[in-house]
Amino acid sequence: MNGNYDVIIIGAGSVGVPTSYFLAKEGMKVLCLESNPSSGQGQNKAAIGGVRATHSDPAKITICKKSLEIFSTWKETVGTEIGWKEGGYCFPIYTEGDEKTMRDMLPIQKKFGLNIDWIDAKGIARAVPGINMNGLRGGTLSPDDGQVSPLLATESFTREAKKLGVEFRYREQVKKLGMQGKTVTTVETDRGTYSAKTFVNAAGAEATAVCEMAGFSVPVIPDSHEAGITSPVRQFLAPLVVDIRPGPEGMTKNFYFGQVETGQIIFCYTPLKPILGTDRRETSEFMPILARRLVGLIPRLKNLTVRRLWRGLYPMTPDGVPVIGKAPGIDNMYLGIGMCGQGFMMGPGVGYNLASHITKGRPAMDPEIYELLSPNRNLGRGKAERLA
Numbered sequence: 143m144n145g146n147y148d149v150i151i152i153g154a155g156s157v158g159v160p161t162s163y164f165l166a167k168e169g170m171k172v173l174c175l176e177s178n179p180s181s182g183q184g185q186n187k188a189a190i191g192g193v194r195a196t197h198s199d200p201a202k203i204t205i206c207k208k209s210l211e212i213f214s215t216w217k218e219t220v221g222t223e224i225g226w227k228e229g230g231y232c233f234p235i236y237t238e239g240d241e242k243t244m245r246d247m248l249p250i251q252k253k254f255g256l257n258i259d260w261i262d263a264k265g266i267a268r269a270v271p272g273i274n275m276n277g278l279r280g281g282t283l284s285p286d287d288g289q290v291s292p293l294l295a296t297e298s299f300t301r302e303a304k305k306l307g308v309e310f311r312y313r314e315q316v317k318k319l320g321m322q323g324k325t326v327t328t329v330e331t332d333r334g335t336y337s338a339k340t341f342v343n344a345a346g347a348e349a350t351a352v353c354e355m356a357g358f359s360v361p362v363i364p365d366s367h368e369a370g371i372t373s374p375v376r377q378f379l380a381p382l383v384v385d386i387r388p389g390p391e392g393m394t395k396n397f398y399f400g401q402v403e404t405g406q407i408i409f410c411y412t413p414l415k416p417i418l419g420t421d422r423r424e425t426s427e428f429m430p431i432l433a434r435r436l437v438g439l440i441p442r443l444k445n446l447t448v449r450r451l452w453r454g455l456y457p458m459t460p461d462g463v464p465v466i467g468k469a470p471g472i473d474n475m476y477l478g479i480g481m482c483g484q485g486f487m488m489g490p491g492v493g494y495n496l497a498s499h500i501t502k503g504r505p506a507m508d509p510e511i512y513e514l515l516s517p518n519r520n521l522g523r524g525k526a527e528r529l530a
């Protein structure tokens with residue numbers, strides 16, 4: 143038995159790694175267990191790296207504001223490149239209904255101090271050079287949002303966490319939790335047994351199975367999404383662009399893309415019908431559909447060379463909102479799960495607040511807003527937003 147840990151985290155991904163870092167900063171002795179051979183090899187590496195605070199949900203706004211603060215200052219604080227690019231998010235709008243949806247969100251976004259505005263079609267054309275102007279009504283632009291490399295960020299967080307004493311044990315899958323009544327006492331992996339005072343479930347798409355090991359259930363349903371990346375070209379596109387129109391081919395709900403700091407165009411779409419399950423093999427239908435949408439929106443992109451495609455999982459909840467806080471009915475377990483399509487951007491903000499919750503008994507953010515993410519809410523209700 144290996145013991146004496148203050149906290150054991152299950153999962154070294156978008157949430158688990160920053161959580162370990164912020165817990166260690168609070169002086170905790172932390173062990174992070176991960177079934178993959180290194181950090182970020184679950185869904186973290188599938189993310190295209192969009193980071194925005196411009197949501198409509200107050201809890202997501204507050205958490206992502208913190209993440210943006212952490213990501214955007216990381217290089218000057220820690221000295222490591224994580225590919226931060228402050229280019230904003232741009233939603234070009236072509237229909238009256240979509241214009242209303244976007245304009246209706248502005249008051250709450252402004253109430254939370256977000257830098258976002260409706261701009262006219264000419265302004266959108268300046269932000270997205272070469273965009274199809276046919277029917278373009280204008281759109282929103284939020285210049286303080288941005289992009290980060292999920293691979294570089296998670297590697298850097300891991301390195302900094304290790305410097306603070308966090309122990310990472312890779313290729314160890316948690317198989318069982320030892321329980322004494324309502325208290326978790328141990329985790330058993332395929333290679334050992336470990337004890338700690340407190341446990342964190344940050345198991346991403348496999349989070350429900352870990353909850354069930356402690357005798358309760360929270361629905362986290364894997365929903366697969368494909369993405370791709372081109373060869374690099376000269377920087378011409380500052381924002382990450384989201385086209386929220388359903389695709390003319392009848393298969394896609396929205397699509398989004400951006401140019402990363404090193405010049406590649408990275409892209410993704412949301413299938414109209416969710417593709418539930420854990421299949422991560424790329425499909426032959428993705429690229430023809432995506433290419434038509436991309437070239438339809440910005441015709442000059444027809445000259446790009448696609449280098450690589452991949453498919454990953456959104457760990458979805460029924461209401462599209464993450465589940466963060468104390469596990470229901472368990473004395474010493476916390477959840478940072480159900481991140482949906484926004485777990486990379488939420489990771490540092492979630493880690494920061496979970497570390498405060500665990501060490502100080504309250505989150506760093508307004509507890510009333512944090513409560514909106516509570517595992518005790520009615521998780522059966524609501525409409526899931528499937529967008530990064």
Ligand SMILES: Cc1cc2nc3c(=O)[nH]c(=O)nc-3n(C[C@H](O)[C@H](O)[C@H](O)COP(=O)(O)OP(=O)(O)OC[C@H]3O[C@@H](n4cnc5c(N)ncnc54)[C@H](O)[C@@H]3O)c2cc1C
Nearest residue numbers: 153155156157184185186190192316346454484485486487
């Ligand atoms: C195509 C695509 C594009 C995306 N784009 C974006 C984006 O632009 N911005 C954004 O914010 N999000 C994006 N996402 C979503 C994002 O990738 C996820 O929300 C996020 O990675 C989830 O973080 P997590 O920490 O919950 O899970 P993960 O990063 O998957 O981490 C969970 C870890 O737990 C480990 N684990 C699970 N069970 C066990 C166990 N029993 N024992 C040991 N280890 C275990 C897993 O191996 C995994 O490494 C995208 C997703 C996809 C698929």
